[in-house]
Amino acid sequence: MAYYYVNKNAQANGDxxxxxxxxxxxxxxxxxxxxxxxxxxxxxxxxxxxxxxQVNGCFYCSNTCHTQ
Structure with missing residues (x-):
């Protein structure tokens, strides 16, 4: 189990x-x-x-949920 957080600030692509x-x-x-x-x-x-x-997994810590 791990704690998960979502960034309030979107990336340049809106994620x-x-x-x-x-x-x-x-x-x-x-x-x-x-x-x-x-x-x-x-x-x-x-x-x-x-x-x-518009949500995405982090490439580094949630890579299995990261989409391009």
Whole structure:
């Protein structure tokens, strides 16, 4: 299990990325929303879509949920 967060600030392409603690690209506390504790990034991305319509997994810490 891991804690997952979504970045409040969109990337240049409009994606709000999902991250786990320890990621080099983890947003600052004031720029992220805690999603929950999940077994994998899939449910975390689904949870992030309750906040934003355009969501993607981080290439570095949630790569299995990252789409190009």
């Amino acid at each position: 709000h990325e999902v991250h786990t603690p320890g990621c080099s690209w983890m947003p600052q506390p004031e720029n992220r929303i805690y999603l929950s504790d999940f077994l994998s990034c899939g449910p975390a991305v689904t949870a992030a879509r309750q906040h934003y319509s």
